[in-house]
Amino acid sequence: MFSSRIVNKHNFNGVLSTSSRVFREYSIMKDCNMHPDSQRTYQVVVAATRDMGIGKNGNLPWKLPSDLKFFKEITTSTSGPTKKNAVIMGRKTWDSIPLQYRPLSGRLNVVLTRSTTCNVATSENVVTCGSIPSALELLASSPYSSEIDKVFVIGGGQILREAMNGPGCEAIHMTEIDANIDCDTFIPRVDLSFFRPWCSSLPVTENDISYRFVSYVRVCSSSDSNKLKLENFAFLPKIIFDKHEEFMYPHQKD
Ligand SMILES: NC(=O)c1ccc[n+]([C@@H]2O[C@H](COP(=O)([O-])OP(=O)(O)OC[C@H]3O[C@@H](n4cnc5c(N)ncnc54)[C@H](OP(=O)(O)O)[C@@H]3O)[C@@H](O)[C@H]2O)c1
Numbered sequence: 001m002f003s004s005r006i007v008n009k010h011n012f013n014g015v016l017s018t019s020s021r022v023f024r025e026y027s028i029m030k031d032c033n034m035h036p037d038s039q040r041t042y043q044v045v046v047a048a049t050r051d052m053g054i055g056k057n058g059n060l061p062w063k064l065p066s067d068l069k070f071f072k073e074i075t076t077s078t079s080g081p082t083k084k085n086a087v088i089m090g091r092k093t094w095d096s097i098p099l100q101y102r103p104l105s106g107r108l109n110v111v112l113t114r115s116t117t118c119n120v121a122t123s124e125n126v127v128t129c130g131s132i133p134s135a136l137e138l139l140a141s142s143p144y145s146s147e148i149d150k151v152f153v154i155g156g157g158q159i160l161r162e163a164m165n166g167p168g169c170e171a172i173h174m175t176e177i178d179a180n181i182d183c184d185t186f187i188p189r190v191d192l193s194f195f196r197p198w199c200s201s202l203p204v205t206e207n208d209i210s211y212r213f214v215s216y217v218r219v220c221s222s223s224d225s226n227k228l229k230l231e232n233f234a235f236l237p238k239i240i241f242d243k244h245e246e247f248m249y250p251h252q253k254d
Contacts, residue, residue, distance in 0.1 A: 039136035041168040042088065042151040043237070045074055046160060046187065047175035047211070053183025055156055058096050061183060064206050067175045070213060074173060074237050075152045076106045083149035086110055088135050090159040094120060108148060110135050112159060132162055150237065157185035164188060170218050171198070171236060177211040178203065190216050198233070199240060215240055 047067055048054050055061065075087050087104055091113040094102065103109035103125045111120045111128045112135060120128050129135035132153075139148055153163040163169060164187065172190055195216040203210045217233060 038140055039133060039168055040139040040145075040148075040151045041170045041235075042136065042153050042163070042166075043171040043173060043235075044153050044160060044164055044169060045071060045173045046155055047071075047177060048187060049177045049179055049181045049183060051180060051183075052186050052189055053181060054160070054187055055096075055185035056181075056183045058092060061181050062177065062207070062209055064175070064177075064209060064211065066204055066206055067211065070175070070239075071154075074239050075104070075154065077238055078149040079238070080149070083147065084108060085150045085152060086139055086144070086148045088112065088129075088132070088151065088153045088159070088163075090156050091115070091118060091120065093154065093156040093159070096156075108144070110139070132159065132166065136168060150235075157187055160187045165191065171195075172216040173237075173240075174214050174216065175211055176214050177209060179209050179211075181209075194218055198236075 046054060047060070047062075047064070053061075075085055078085055084107055086108040088110040089112065091111055094109070094111045097104065103123060105125075107125070109126045111118075111126065112130070112132065113120065113128055114130060118128060120126065122128075127138070129138060136151070138144060139151055153159060153169075164172060172195060174190065196219045198215045198217040200215075201213040203212045205211075215236065217236070
């Protein structure tokens with residue numbers, strides 16, 4: 001299943017140039033994560049420009065079909081046929097989804113709003129919550145704790161500014177758009193004192209825009225002796241491992 005090959009060449013900021021998907025060796029954050037058990041952990045999925053722009057006038061200011069496909073795949077795939085994932089989003093992001101596509105199918109849509117009179121349609125696949133912690137608590141309680149496989153926070157800017165720095169954020173899957181595109185909504189850069197790039201695709205070009213898929217995982221300090229073992233990252237979505245011929249895996253230390 002997983003091949004275990006030595007990563008050969010890399011530059012520290014990232015993410016390497018030699019193969020379409022590459023992995024590094026890190027100590028991991030698991031034991032340092034102070035996230036309370038009463039709340040679910042989560043992963044962020046977002047696309048951002050060079051200056052961390054993510055939106056303009058309530059929409060995405062680009063058309064990247066393969067990114068939309070990746071988003072659907074990563075947020076929908078589960079570890080078993082009886083499970084589904086949850087996607088947590090801000091009310092403005094919910095509003096930005098065309099009516100015919102919402103709720104996002106096959107996923108529990110959790111919409112964050114502070115309003116008690118908010119007009120988010122209720123249906124079997126939609127719940128509203130008043131804060132990120134309350135959403136994570138709800139998903140940790142019955143029946144969601146057993147029904148929901150993975151939890152993804154998908155935007156927009158207001159939600160990600162809080163979620164990307166939360167202790168429960170175990171990974172960030174960022175579509176890094178190698179362009180400056182006019183945006184009015186921004187997110188912070190990934191904090192490299194808490195996260196390290198774990199794999200990256202080679203650049204993809206669509207509509208004259210070059211971008212790549214980079215996954216960051218939460219890590220401890222480099223002095224931590226707990227070396228990377230692939231199975232420690234089993235929480236990452238399967239899609240990250242699926243196309244194994246495109247991946248390189250780190251040397252597994254004893
Ligand atoms: N590039 C990407 O990957 C990506 C992904 C998603 C969205 N986007 C873009 O991002 C933009 C939208 O982002 P945004 O920052 O304007 O809005 P947003 O984060 O999607 O939603 C903001 C709304 O969420 C609610 N909210 C915010 N913080 C909350 C909290 N802590 N607890 C409870 N509710 C909270 C409030 O709703 P109420 O006003 O109802 O109280 C607030 O007005 C759009 O342009 C969209 O296309 C981009």
